[in-house]
Amino acid sequence: MAMPGAAIAAAAPSATQVVKIGFSAPLTGPQASAGADNLGGMQMALDRLNAEGMTIANQKVSFKAIVEDDQGDPRSGMGAVQKLIDMPVDVMMGPYNSGVVIPTSRLLDTAGIVTMTVASNPKITEQGYANLFRVAPSDSQLGGKMGLYAAKELKVKRVAVVDDRTAYGQGLAIEFAKVAKANGLQVVGMEYTNDKATDFNAILTSIKGKRADAIFYGGYAPQGGPMRRQMKQLGMDMYLLGGESICSPEMGRLGGANVDEKVYCARAGGELNKSPEAKNFAVDYQKRFQRTPEVFAASYYDAMMLMGQAMKAADAVSGPKLQAELVKIKYQGVMGSYEFDPQHNLKDTPVTIFNFQKGLPTPISTY
Template sequence: MSLRKTMQPVAVLLGAVLSVAPLSSFADDLPVKIGFAAPLTGANAGYGKDLENGVRLAIDEANAQKIKIGDKVANFSLLSEDDQADPRIGVQAAQKLVDQNVSVVVGHFNSGTTIPASQIYEQAGIPMIDPAATNPTITSRGFANTFMVISTDGQNAGNAGAYAVDVTKAKRIAIIDDRTAFGQGEADEFEKAVKAHGGNIVTREYTDNHAVDFSTQLTKIKATNADLIFFGGLDNQAAAIAKKMKQLGMTAQLLGGGGVEDPEFVKLAGDAADGAMAWEYGKPLAQLPGGKDFSDKFKKKYGVDILSYAPFGYDATWAAIKAMQVAKSSTPSVYRPALKTISFEGVTGPISFDNTGALKNAQSTLYQVKGGVWVPVVTKSGS
């Protein structure tokens, strides 16, 4: 049989395929690039991956729903950048996303990277929707392109300080922070609230976000007879502090801010975890209408439980998508006005923004470890 005769059936088959699905069949799709930036390597990589999975889940659902923006079906794609929790690399990641013409950025995780990166997005006119960074500076600079779907430290740590004085009745309060924009920022807000409510700060100690030994700080604090210690930093260091407190025979109440209430803290702290408290952003997911469904979908898709901020990443992504739907455009300058007025029920609660881009009606919840499990104690609106 000749080669020409052998190829004829193939040519006929190809012609049939092309006649059913011509190359122009995707011409009516609207490609929409959604940028994402967070630490995907290093000590904070767990948080970054958790956030990225939340964003990806929203994108996959939107694509499955064949959402229309104007008269075209949107084809959403995710462009992720690893900012390594480093401000310098965070700015580079932001510029890379801008250069790739993303329509929106969901990110970053650390306040220290979010603050400088947001300046890049502001100059480029691309909305950044922050799902995790909480320093009040983020939305206090009057940027038109900065939005938050999470409480600020002024709200969360402010609640922590007020509660420590008014409800816990702590008389001698000590503070440790990790000197990052996040840790120092929430410690500042906590101290401010304690003093506003007539509380007494006996000492304030410092570390850095790479430290593993807190003997020096805790020995100083023990000498002050503090009855409550607030830590501004993340879960792994909070766990190390809890363990060292137990070794030193300290009975002061350990209180964390955001980024502490998660299974990793309990795992790392072991039996020293019991009794620890932490204020976390938002209401308990299990108490929200869509919380259980989201948790189940997340576990089924990724094979792991939510670490902390995936629901906020999910809501941030949907905020952008819904604004694009309303504006019938994925062009930042066109849909930004719709984003400023968007209002919908997210997984984490009602999502809408005030005139600074901060989340309206933000709430935070106090949790305590009981029997190796974080248990919600009380939920408060922003102080």
């Protein structure tokens, strides 16, 4: 006969389980600042979850980040993600770049690892992977809203479109051009560069000859800042438009005073100066890392907190039970509300338009 104490002992929580959170992003190279920004946001959420404490499946858990540098490159990304799968990690935050997410998402889904990404190319969720969730707007939303704003508010008539040939940049540029044309803008040229480029004079000289009112750039701040500086050197005092990945203080650091009020960008969700929670996040991030949160720090924070809530509700740190909980979850975070549609895109994704003032992106309108 079992002793009464044995049942009590069996019901008591056992030793702490370490929940391994995989993270893949560019931590070296031109996009290292974005990778560090993302990691900082996620780490703040892990610190909070660990401080609050959580018991799952009758076991105390602690959260630990397992970090890989994918350099923002699809080939490097495949190796980085495979290392995390082999470990294995329990869940995955990232990758960051669309060009890395598209090939690695199949590996993660096959391994049954629930994954959250901010990557925006529409193809990501169109693949139909059950374990993949997007926690930021898609290119259709970001590029489309910037196209609408250019037509309706900036009254642009002629625009040149440049992309960096990444899955992110191309997707964003295509969506912008589609909406721009639908709203009466004339696209006078479709040019391309790459995500390592530093010299844009040939492209800009060609665009100058086409008498464009604006340039839309589908790409990242490490190219956007120098592009704006070279525009000014060529006497091209026109609008420079882009998506969330130029919506960063890094634009000002790289382009200096040239990054001015004629530089506009579209970015996800709420503004980091509206709610008390948002203000607190920005202050705490600055205090912790001695830098201003950039584009996705708050999104990674929200995504990790959302994941923690789903784990608690599912009573599981990975696998089908966690996935099923995310499908139906509703969560209010720093950047807004989170709820997924059948393709695992966010249902409600307002987009805020920013321009630059004193080298910093400043919110001006929500679309």
